[in-house]
Amino acid sequence: MSQLLQQLQTRLSSPLLTGTDISARYQHDWSSEPVGMPIAVARPGTTEEVSVIMKLCSQFGQQVVVQGGLSGLCGGGNPRGQELAISMERMSGIEEIDSASMTMTVKAGTPLQVIQEAAAAQGFVFPLDLGARGTCNIGGNISTNAGGNQVLRFGMTRNLVLGLEAVLADGTVISSMNKMLKNNAAYDLKQLFIGTEGTLGIVTRTVLRLFPKALSRCSALLAVTEFPKIIELLHKVTRDFSGSLSAFEVMWHSYYHFITDNVKGIISPLGERHPLYVLVELEGGDQERDQLLFENCLGDAIEQGIVTDAVVASSQREREGFWKIRDGVAEIGQFIRNTANFDISVPISVMHEFLDSIESELVAKVPAAKMLVFGHIADSNLHIICYTGRREDIKTMYGIVYSIVGRFHGSVSAEHGIGVQKLNYLHYSRSPAELALMQTLKEALDPQGLLNSGRVLPK
Numbered sequence: 001m002s003q004l005l006q007q008l009q010t011r012l013s014s015p016l017l018t019g020t021d022i023s024a025r026y027q028h029d030w031s032s033e034p035v036g037m038p039i040a041v042a043r044p045g046t047t048e049e050v051s052v053i054m055k056l057c058s059q060f061g062q063q064v065v066v067q068g069g070l071s072g073l074c075g076g077g078n079p080r081g082q083e084l085a086i087s088m089e090r091m092s093g094i095e096e097i098d099s100a101s102m103t104m105t106v107k108a109g110t111p112l113q114v115i116q117e118a119a120a121a122q123g124f125v126f127p128l129d130l131g132a133r134g135t136c137n138i139g140g141n142i143s144t145n146a147g148g149n150q151v152l153r154f155g156m157t158r159n160l161v162l163g164l165e166a167v168l169a170d171g172t173v174i175s176s177m178n179k180m181l182k183n184n185a186a187y188d189l190k191q192l193f194i195g196t197e198g199t200l201g202i203v204t205r206t207v208l209r210l211f212p213k214a215l216s217r218c219s220a221l222l223a224v225t226e227f228p229k230i231i232e233l234l235h236k237v238t239r240d241f242s243g244s245l246s247a248f249e250v251m252w253h254s255y256y257h258f259i260t261d262n263v264k265g266i267i268s269p270l271g272e273r274h275p276l277y278v279l280v281e282l283e284g285g286d287q288e289r290d291q292l293l294f295e296n297c298l299g300d301a302i303e304q305g306i307v308t309d310a311v312v313a314s315s316q317r318e319r320e321g322f323w324k325i326r327d328g329v330a331e332i333g334q335f336i337r338n339t340a341n342f343d344i345s346v347p348i349s350v351m352h353e354f355l356d357s358i359e360s361e362l363v364a365k366v367p368a369a370k371m372l373v374f375g376h377i378a379d380s381n382l383h384i385i386c387y388t389g390r391r392e393d394i395k396t397m398y399g400i401v402y403s404i405v406g407r408f409h410g411s412v413s414a415e416h417g418i419g420v421q422k423l424n425y426l427h428y429s430r431s432p433a434e435l436a437l438m439q440t441l442k443e444a445l446d447p448q449g450l451l452n453s454g455r456v457l458p459k
C-alpha cells in the first residue's frame with residue numbers, strides 16, 4: 001500500500017476500499033462512458049475528513065473523482081485509472097429543519113428522496129424532483145445543477161440552494177451556510193460549486209429552501225396537432241393559471257407511442273393517435289376552486305382549437321398513469337441499445353425549426369436513424385434519443401446534432417452537465433473567451449488539477 005493510502009487508512013474513520021472490495025457500484029454512473037479502476041475508495045464521514053483527504057492528496061499530487069449517488073448521465077463520476085474515488089455515501093443525514101425560515105440543512109450525501117420525504121413530513125415541499133430521486137444525492141444535484149420536473153415554477157437546483165459548504169483542492173473548508181434569500185455581502189461564493197461538477201470543490205453540506213406544500217393538484221393529458229399550438233397553449237395556461245402552472249411536459253408522437261405501444265402496464269388514456277401530447281399540471285391552495293379554473297381553461301383551449309382531445313385526471317392513480325408515460329424513458333433501454341441521448345436546450349421560438357433540421361440532416365447522413373423526442377419545453381429543454389441500433393453510428397449522430405445545437409445558439413447540456421461525454425462539444429455553446437475564463441478559475445482553485453480532472457474542461 002502506498003504511503004498516501006497508509007496515511008488515509010489511519011486518519012479516516014472508515015476503512016478504505018481497495019482491490020476486490022471495490023464493488024461495481026463505485027465503478028460507473030448511468031452513462032456508458034469509459035471506466036477505470038480507482039486506486040481506492042475513501043468514504044469520509046465528516047467535512048473534516050474530506051479536508052484531511054484533500055490535504056493529503058494535495059501533498060502527494062493524487063487526483064480524485066467525487067462520487068454522489070452515481071446516477072449521472074455524463075460519466076463525471078466514473079473513475080479513470082489511478083484516481084482515488086471519494087464516495088459521499090457516509091455523509092448522509094438531515095441536520096436541521098428550520099420551519100420559521102423554511103430551510104433545511106443537510107449533508108451532501110443525503111439522497112434526494114430522503115430530503116423530499118423529510119420536508120413533506122413537516123408540511124413543506126422541497127421541489128427538486130427527478131426520476132433518479134431514490135439514487136441521486138443532494139451533493140450530486142448541486143454539483144450538476146440538476147433540473148427535473150418542476151423547473152418551470154421553482155427553477156433549477158441553483159435557485160433552491162441558500163447556503164453551502166465545500167472543501168477545496170488543498171483541503172481548505174469554505175463554509176457559506178447562509179439561510180437568507182437576500183445576501184449581497186460581496187461575492188456569492190456558493191455559485192462556484194453549483195453546476196461545476198466537482199471540478200472546483202467538494203460539496204459537503206448545504207442549506208436548502210423549502211416551500212409550503214400545495215393543497216391542490218390538477219392534472220390533464222392533452223392532444224395537440226402542431227407545434228405552434230403548443231406555444232399558444234403554454235401562453236394560455238401560464239396566463240390563466242396565474243403563477244400556478246407546475247408542469248408542462250411535451251411528448252412528440254414518436255416518444256409517446258414508443259412507450260405506450262411497448263412498455264408493459266403503460267396505456268394511453270386517449271383513444272386516438274395524435275401528433276403531440278402535453279402533460280399539464282396546476283398546483284395551488286384550493287382543490288375545488290383550482291379544478292374549476294383548470295377545467296374552464298382547458299375547455300376554452302378545446303373551443304379555440306388549440307387542443308384536440310383531453311383527459312383530466314379524476315384520481316391520484318390516473319395522474320400517476322400520465323406520469324408513467326412521461327417517466328417511461330427509464331424503460332427504453334429494454335428495447336433499444338446503442339442510443340445517442342441528448343439533453344439540450346434551444347429557444348422555444350426556434351424549437352420546431354431546430355427539430356426539422358435535425359430530422360432532415362440525420363436522414364441525409366444516417367438514413368437508418370430514428371428519433372424519440374420529449375421535453376420540459378417551457379424551460380427550453382428537449383430530450384432527444386437517436387438510434388440506429390449500431391454502436392458505430394453514435395458518434396456521428398452526436399456530431400450532427402450538437403453542431404445544429406450550435407447553429408441555433410442552444411446549449412449542449414440543459415440539465416445533465418458535461419462530464420466527460422460532452423467535453424468535445426462544449427465549444428458549440430461556449431465562446432473561446434468563456435472557456436478561457438473557466439480554465440482560469442480552475443487553475444486558480446485547483447492548480448495541481450486534482451479535482452475531477454478531465455471532466456467539463458480538458459485539464
Ligand SMILES: Cc1cc2nc3c(=O)[nH]c(=O)nc-3n(C[C@H](O)[C@H](O)[C@H](O)COP(=O)(O)OP(=O)(O)OC[C@H]3O[C@@H](n4cnc5c(N)ncnc54)[C@H](O)[C@@H]3O)c2cc1C
Pocket residue numbers: 029030065066067068069070071072073075076077088108129130131132135136137138139140141142143144145146147148149197198199201202203204330415416419452455
Ligand atoms: C432515471 C434518471 C432520470 C434522471 N432525470 C434527470 C432530470 O430530470 N434532470 C436532471 O438534471 N438530471 C437527471 N438525471 C441525471 C442525474 O440524476 C443528475 O445529474 C443528478 O443530479 C446526479 O446526482 P448524483 O448524486 O447521482 O451524482 P453523481 O452521478 O454521483 O455525480 C455527478 C457529478 O457530480 C459530481 N459530484 C457528485 N457529488 C459531489 C459532491 N458532493 N461534490 C462535488 N462534486 C460532486 C461527480 O463527480 C460527477 O461529476 C437522471 C438520471 C437518471 C438515471
